[in-house]
Amino acid sequence: MNKFLFVPLLIVGLLIGCTSQVSLDPVEIDGDVESCAECNMGINEIEHATQVILEDGTPKIYDDIGCMVIDLNENDENVGIGYVHDHDSGEWIDMKEATYVQESTIHTPMNYGIIAFESGDDANSFQAAHGGDIFSYDELLQLNILDLKHGDEHDHDHHGEESDSHDE
Numbered sequence: 001m002n003k004f005l006f007v008p009l010l011i012v013g014l015l016i017g018c019t020s021q022v023s024l025d026p027v028e029i030d031g032d033v034e035s036c037a038e039c040n041m042g043i044n045e046i047e048h049a050t051q052v053i054l055e056d057g058t059p060k061i062y063d064d065i066g067c068m069v070i071d072l073n074e075n076d077e078n079v080g081i082g083y084v085h086d087h088d089s090g091e092w093i094d095m096k097e098a099t100y101v102q103e104s105t106i107h108t109p110m111n112y113g114i115i116a117f118e119s120g121d122d123a124n125s126f127q128a129a130h131g132g133d134i135f136s137y138d139e140l141l142q143l144n145i146l147d148l149k150h151g152d153e154h155d156h157d158h159h160g161e162e163s164d165s166h167d168e
Contacts, residue, residue: 022057024080026092029061038067039110047090048108048115052082065100066112069145084116087126091118096137099123103132104150111150114140 029051034043037060043049050068051061055078062068065084072079082095098116101123106113113132117123123134135143 022055022080024053024057026051026053026083027059027061034061036061036063036067036110038062038071039064041109045109047085050082050084050095052077052095053080054078055080064108064110064112065114065116065140066108066110066145066149068095069112069114069140069143073141073145086118087115088117088122093118098137100135100137100140101126101130101132102135102148103127103130104148105130106132112145112148113150114148 029043029046029049031043031046034049035041036043041063043061043063045063048064049061050065051059052068052072053059057080060071060077062071068082068084072082083092084095084098085091086093086098087101093116095116098118099120099122100114100116102112102114104113106115108114115126117126120134126132127134
């Protein structure tokens with residue numbers, strides 16, 4: 001190849017490579033199609049859904065904050081950013097900036113009872129009215145999350161299968 005042609009092609013290639021950005025924005029969740037990356041349950045309650053966007057732009061969607069925490073602790077993936085829904089506004093917020101409240105009477109799809117707030121003051125107000133424990137993102141990752149799970153009328157195990165515990 002002619003060196004006069006090679007240099008411009010190299011520059012164009014570098015410019016294209018530098019300008020192609022991977023999106024780390026939250027993806028739209030289709031509740032009729034999506035399922036949880038951890039427990040494989042359908043995403044039926046969008047307001048409790050969470051997602052992480054890997055550095056390569058691949059989204060991982062979860063039906064419950066507890067499922068996301070389990071997956072983050074089990075898998076060593078390169079997370080670009082993660083999102084949870086603010087309990088009050090329903091808007092996506094950065095999972096690392098959120099303040100979390102966990103209480104066994106809070107209904108979430110897999111019954112971990114964890115909700116997120118953009119504002120620490122809002123989390124404190126919710127806790128004062130409803131009880132529960134407050135956690136930062138880092139504190140949430142340190143918990144034995146399975147200990148937080150409480151039973152429900154469906155009595156599913158973590159992987160979405162019916163258990164026999166309600167037959168006794």
